[in-house]
Amino acid sequence: SKTRHFKWEVGYIYASPDCNEKVLIGINGKFPGPTIRAKAGDTIHVELKNALHTEGVVIHWHGIRQLGTPWADGTASISQCAIDPEETFLYRFRVEKAGTYFYHGHYGMQRAAGLYGSLIVDAADGEEEPFRYDGEFNLLLSDWYHQSIYDQMVGLSSKPFRWIGEPQTLLINGRGQHNCSLAAHLIEGSGKCESMSKDCAPVVLRVLPNKTYRLRIASTTSLASLNLAIGNHKMVVVEADGNYVEPFMVGDIDIYSGESYSVLVTTDQNPSSNYWLSIGVRGRKPKTSPALAIVNYRPNSPSKLPESSPPVVPEWSDYNHSKSLSYRILARRGATKPPPQSADRRIVLLNTQNTVDGYTKWSINNISLALPPTPYLGSMRYRLKNAFDGGMPPENFPSNYDVMRPPKNPNSTQSSNAYVIRFNSTVDVILQNANALAVNVSEIHPWHLHGHDFWVLGYGDGRFDEEEDVARFNLKNPPLRNTVVIFPYGWTAIRFVADNPGVWAFHCHIEPHLHMGMGVIFAEGVEHVGRIPKEALTCGMTGKMLMDNHLP
């Protein structure tokens, strides 16, 4: 295995991801950031210079477990201090498992400003993937807002609340078309898309007939849940979040923010035609047009218009369609199974929309997460007093809470308290969805766990039943993932083993929801954490201790 070195500068740049010029956060002058490609077992070194003029930055390596390097997880206030402007921070970590990953900003809402890119890990030398393909394409999916993230953040923390609304454009590899029809562009030359530069030109997948291609798909959307389909072609799902799944065939696939998949596509259709690949919005009433890419059968011209129209996106509210996909995702034969005995601890997390002093928030068991000025990893490792709110957050919610109705008392509180988990214990977490503030509204939330993969033991509708539902957990072939969705008014059960010393965020991957407090903190085995680089601790109480030479 190798060490792979990267030197990055994060800075504001002009770009036109959807044919409208904006200022966004790029890396080395590019949006999206450079793709990292490595082999399982490699060590990645990213020397990250913050060239933003007046704000800090961190980068999270989504899906990488950071075994033994919790200070490299890239979460501001959790694993490290935000890197100051003009400062450089060295991210050093191992990628142990082949798969499709990505990285992104994890400070404020910087991810939504375009701070993201792909991280692809190939099988180690001498190892083989359990499926074959002739070529591959990487599709990093995102959504795009014309309003700046500062405008968005101010709105979300204003009274009255100003919601960010639906995105203007969906992007594939950082490109989309706003207010200009791609089909018209292809037929009439530049006609309807006068400003279409190469920044926003559609992605073209150039394929040969009768081959099998691996599409790596990851979603780093701020808000949108997506559905991807290719006209006339089926897809075989083989990987989810860096874990192999038992292969199954689909006509379209839902992908939530924070998830990644690999699908195999065989180019077995009429080779004289090109085909549309389309992504559209699911789970929220869409106001955003689908984004299109072209599957170009060579030697056709890539500008030859596909004969059949783009695939139709399933109705946004057809949750049964989404559920049937989620329920089919199961571990590949031979995958690591969860510990079969019942968990050492079960934490039930009720997700509600709330108000704190009239500000709209999201809460977990009536606590809305407010991050502290000193990163937990440092304050816990060095046992600093009063660095964050004391006491354990609740393990459950009142038995008389009606998850089908808006909260009777919407008031909640903000806190920075954390769940401390016994090292090496097995934990079940039940994510319980509920009605939001408005009647008859319950939304999709994709939850992402840092520092771990977890087994998805089951899903259900309505309120989780501690007896019946536990008895039905899938302990035989549950898939390992790092992100899982909770459906409206439903619950999702996961299990993980707390064997990775560190402090880990577990949160809704919808950027505005996390910003509104929708997350919790898990700390495990912090006493086993090795020396934390001082550069990660330069703020808050650990910063003061560094100045006084009081840190080891």
Ligand SMILES: O=C1O[C@H]([C@@H](O)CO)C(O)=C1O
């Ligand atoms: O957090 C959210 O706020 C809005 C809405 O509930 C209030 O405007 C919305 O759709 C969210 O997902």
